[in-house]
Amino acid sequence: MSKKIVESYKNKLAQEEGWLIKQGAQIRIALCYPNTHAIGMANLGLHTMYELFNKIPEVSCERVFLPDADEMREYEKSRASLLSLETQTPIRDFDIVAFSISFETDYLNMARMLRLSGIPVWSKDRNHFHPLIIMGGAASFLNPEPIADFTDVIAVGEGEVLAFQLIDSILQGGDKEEILLRLARIGRGFYVPSLYDVIYNDDGTAFDYLPRADGVPKRVGRALAAVNPKEGTLRRAIKRGENELAEFLKNQDIFCPSTAVWSPQAEMGDRLLVEISRGCSQGCRFCWAGYNYYPPRVVPAKDILAKAAEWRGKTNKIGLVSTAVCDHPEISTILSELRKMDYRITVSSLRLDQISDELLDALVESKDQQIAVAPETGSDRLRRVINKNLTNDEIVDICGSVFDRGMLTVKLYMMVGLPTETEEDLDEMFVLVERIKDRMLEAGKKFGRAGKIITSLNGFVPKPNTPLQWDAICDEKELKQKIKYVCKGLSRIPNVEVRFMSARIAHEQALFSSGDRSIAKVIESAARLKGNLNDALRETGIDPKFHTSRNREYGEFLPWSIVDSGLSFEFLKTEHEKAREALSSKPCPAVEKCTTCGVCPTTWLADASPGLIQIQPAKVREAIAAAF
Ligand code: SF4
Numbered sequence: 001m002s003k004k005i006v007e008s009y010k011n012k013l014a015q016e017e018g019w020l021i022k023q024g025a026q027i028r029i030a031l032c033y034p035n036t037h038a039i040g041m042a043n044l045g046l047h048t049m050y051e052l053f054n055k056i057p058e059v060s061c062e063r064v065f066l067p068d069a070d071e072m073r074e075y076e077k078s079r080a081s082l083l084s085l086e087t088q089t090p091i092r093d094f095d096i097v098a099f100s101i102s103f104e105t106d107y108l109n110m111a112r113m114l115r116l117s118g119i120p121v122w123s124k125d126r127n128h129f130h131p132l133i134i135m136g137g138a139a140s141f142l143n144p145e146p147i148a149d150f151t152d153v154i155a156v157g158e159g160e161v162l163a164f165q166l167i168d169s170i171l172q173g174g175d176k177e178e179i180l181l182r183l184a185r186i187g188r189g190f191y192v193p194s195l196y197d198v199i200y201n202d203d204g205t206a207f208d209y210l211p212r213a214d215g216v217p218k219r220v221g222r223a224l225a226a227v228n229p230k231e232g233t234l235r236r237a238i239k240r241g242e243n244e245l246a247e248f249l250k251n252q253d254i255f256c257p258s259t260a261v262w263s264p265q266a267e268m269g270d271r272l273l274v275e276i277s278r279g280c281s282q283g284c285r286f287c288w289a290g291y292n293y294y295p296p297r298v299v300p301a302k303d304i305l306a307k308a309a310e311w312r313g314k315t316n317k318i319g320l321v322s323t324a325v326c327d328h329p330e331i332s333t334i335l336s337e338l339r340k341m342d343y344r345i346t347v348s349s350l351r352l353d354q355i356s357d358e359l360l361d362a363l364v365e366s367k368d369q370q371i372a373v374a375p376e377t378g379s380d381r382l383r384r385v386i387n388k389n390l391t392n393d394e395i396v397d398i399c400g401s402v403f404d405r406g407m408l409t410v411k412l413y414m415m416v417g418l419p420t421e422t423e424e425d426l427d428e429m430f431v432l433v434e435r436i437k438d439r440m441l442e443a444g445k446k447f448g449r450a451g452k453i454i455t456s457l458n459g460f461v462p463k464p465n466t467p468l469q470w471d472a473i474c475d476e477k478e479l480k481q482k483i484k485y486v487c488k489g490l491s492r493i494p495n496v497e498v499r500f501m502s503a504r505i506a507h508e509q510a511l512f513s514s515g516d517r518s519i520a521k522v523i524e525s526a527a528r529l530k531g532n533l534n535d536a537l538r539e540t541g542i543d544p545k546f547h548t549s550r551n552r553e554y555g556e557f558l559p560w561s562i563v564d565s566g567l568s569f570e571f572l573k574t575e576h577e578k579a580r581e582a583l584s585s586k587p588c589p590a591v592e593k594c595t596t597c598g599v600c601p602t603t604w605l606a607d608a609s610p611g612l613i614q615i616q617p618a619k620v621r622e623a624i625a626a627a628f
Contacts (some may be wrong), residue, residue: 002078006088008071009465012037013085017528018261019312021086021156027170028092030084030131032064032099036110040065041266043135044157044257044273044321044367046100051260053098054165060168062086062094063261067116075116089618091117096170101137104512107147108448110135111527113147114150121524122571123152123194128176136162136171139513141191142288143464143560146512146519152176153183154565155190156193156265157223158278160255162189165223176274181213188221191562197516206516206557210371219564221602223540227252228297232276235329242254250300250330257299257321258307262314271346273316274307275299276334276523280323284376285387286415288463289323294599295590301330305337312341317366319349326356355398364405378429382398382580385420386468387470387575392432399436403443406495408451412436417460417481417506421577426482430489430591454497455490457483459506464560467575470552474508479503508533510548516559518542568598614624 013019013220031049033040038355040046052059062084067075075082083091097119116120119130135147136155142156142226149226155162169182181475183190195216199207211218221271229249257275264270277574279293308318318338325347328334328336335358338345344366349357363371375395399410414429437453444450459479460472474482479505490498511519519542526536537544552558552574578585589596 001072002080004074005071005080006068008074009083009085009088012263012265014262016261017226018259019086019461020054021062022054026169027060027096028059028089029059029061029096029098030064030089030182031061032091032097032110032113033066034068034099034101034113036105037065037070037263038068040066040260041263041561042268042273043081043100043102044259044275044520045102047260047273047556048275049100049136049163052159052255053167056164056167058171062089064113065095067078067114067227068395068436070262082113083174083547091444092119092131096134096135097131098134100141101135101147101216104139104146106139107512107523108527108531110147111150111523120287121150121527123150132170132176132179133248134166138289138292140293143513143561144191144193144563145559146515146523147169148191149520150524151193152180153192154188156220157189158225158256159222160225165189175465184213184217184220185215186213189223189312192216193517196562206559206561208557210561219562221564222292222566223257224293224335225278225297226297227256227320228278230590230592231279231281231296231298231327231329232249232588233592234298234300236591238329250299250302254299254303256303256307261310268319270315271319272308272315273310273319274304275321276582277322277328278322279590281327281538281590282324282389283387283469283575283585283587284416285385285459285575286376286430286463288466291466291597293323293565294597295594297590298330299330301333301337308338308341308343310342316344317346319345319346319348323348326359331356332358335359338362339365341542345385355401357401360401360405361478364407367530370409370411371407372411372413373399375432376413376415377418377425378414378432379425381582382421382425384420384584385579386418387579387584391586392428395432396435396439400439400443403451403481404446405438406447408435408444408447408449410440410456411454411456412456413456414486415458415460416486417479419460419468419471420582421474421482426486427489429486429491433490433496437493440495440534452494452495453493454498454499457486457498457500459483459501459503461490461513463505463510463563464558465563465565465572467571467579468557469514469558469560470576472549472551472556473507473578475504475549476507479506503624508532509545512560515547518548564602566597566599566602571597 035044050061053059064084084091111121111253132152134153135151140154141156168181180192184192186196195212197210197212201207236247259273277298279296281296284290344368345362351386352587377383380391402410440451462468483500483503487498487500490496521540522536522542526533529535
């Protein structure tokens with residue numbers, strides 16, 4: 001074991017608070033984040049799983065990160081195998097190695113960490129003496145296929161439910177095969193790739209997935225935290241003065257995901273991060289986070305404020321994590337109470353249409369929030385294609401209210417290569433950014449200074465389980481030209497800074513998010529070849545265009561169909577057809593007894609068809625049914 005690596009880990013621990021070592025636990029879990037400590041500790045999913053696993057008396061969970069550059073040099077020099085942070089134990093000695101993967105771009109790091117640990121990368125090469133390898137997190141259940149061959153179990157859904165089910169199943173005993181079969185037979189939440197034969201058509205597309213054992217489901221349902229109130233149900237109860245129901249919903253025993261380990265050296269490590277809601281109601285057709293966390297649910301204000309009070313002695317900075325901060329039915333209470341506690345508030349993302357004066361005031365007060373907004377495009381028509389229901393006039397007005405508060409710099413997220421995009425659509429970006437810049441200069445006169453418009457351009461990447469999942473990504477050469485054209489046009493506008501993601505990176509993302517099982521070979525090869533994807537594609541002979549650059553037929557069996565996210569085929573197809581005609585759709589109401597997209601009938605409603613698992617606790621169902 002390298003002394004330098006141990007020293008480096010001990011130094012990190014010395015700067016942290018809140019980590020723990022549980023001696024004598026029955027099950028030891030190495031919780032791996034496929035990026036460095038500095039980046040991983042800013043990920044709320046990692047904190048959440050660390051806290052959830054360690055809550056279980058029989059479990060001891062330690063963290064593992066991709067070594068930083070100095071540590072990696074030491075690992076290579078000493079040929080040491082990858083160690084956990086807390087006790088510097090080789091991760092191959094743990095019972096479970098669980099990866100938390102939020103982004104498909106981290107797949108290569110995951111494979112590098114497995115290689116470094118000395119654990120065989122391919123599940124078929126592992127035996128009973130190796131730890132159980134589990135992958136969880138948003139990327140892995142959106143489309144588990146590119147990492148299926150590395151993995152014993154893929155967690156399909158949310159950790160609040162799955163952590164306990166996983167440990168319960170393991171504690172029931174048996175060998176690896178028995179545990180895997182038991183997990184697969186739950187029917188929801190655990191996908192065991194080795195228990196399926198994938199049948200392919202002659203053209204290389206998937207034909208079907210055949211379960212290899214009785215009781216293993218054809219499709220694996222997504223498990224979700226159903227004790228959290230639906231956003232619309234709580235909002236309606238508050239608005240209608242249904243106090244009893246509102247109080248009932250707010251007083252469930254709810255887990256509030258938040259920072260578990262105080263790690264001031266890490267990115268955003270100087271603030272308490274709290275998830276205030278999950279999912280977004282708007283249904284932007286490109287957004288995987290919206291659809292795959294349907295229905296939008298909230299953490300009640302009392303739980304958020306209790307966390308804030310607990311941490312106030314340590315920090316005066318709080319980051320509210322949510323895809324739609326202002327949609328929280330209790331956002332006013334949350335903001336005013338946090339301001340009373342003298343917190344400096346930042347938010348993870350802002351949705352333009354809902355931004356309130358109250359939130360803007362809180363952000364101005366905090367001084368360290370850069371406002372980032374996402375018009376996505378400069379064309380009102382194209383915004384209807386993606387179901388982002390805002391006009392350019394509204395966007396300029398909203399930016400204006402930011403500038404009028406003296407915040408004269410905004411970041412604008414834009415996409416290039418959207419379906420049906422024309423050159424005129426791209427030109428409209430210049431007009432929109434010019435208008436926003438003029439509005440900034442006008443407001444700047446009052447403050448005697450000028451600000452900056454930072455535009456961030458990304459190539460559109462079609463994501464699984466969204467209405468645009470059937471679309472091809474814009475051809476790489478064409479995407480490159482479009483990005484160049486927009487960059488050139490925007491950089492001519494004064495006070496505008498342009499940042500962009502390369503067409504290459506967009507295509508890499510598309511391959512890892514929409515590929516099938518064969519992509520694991522590319523990931524393994526690229527991890528071995530120091531991240532060189534071109535060499536990996538050459539070595540494996542895989543044609544990336546087959547996976548990324550075809551418009552898929554509605555009848556094609558999509559690789560990610562093995563996961564049943566709850567979204568019905570008819571809903572996604574209708575939304576896709578409406579996108580083609582630039583027709584917008586209403587947001588998800590997030591209320592009881594809605595069946596629009598198919599998610600709630602399979603998770604919430606008492607009258608769901610037989611065979612569908614009801615994970616809403618009976619007492620909650622009864623209370624809600626009584627109120628409607
Ligand atoms: S069924 Fe209705 S409330 Fe439930 S997620 Fe779908 S659109 Fe939202």
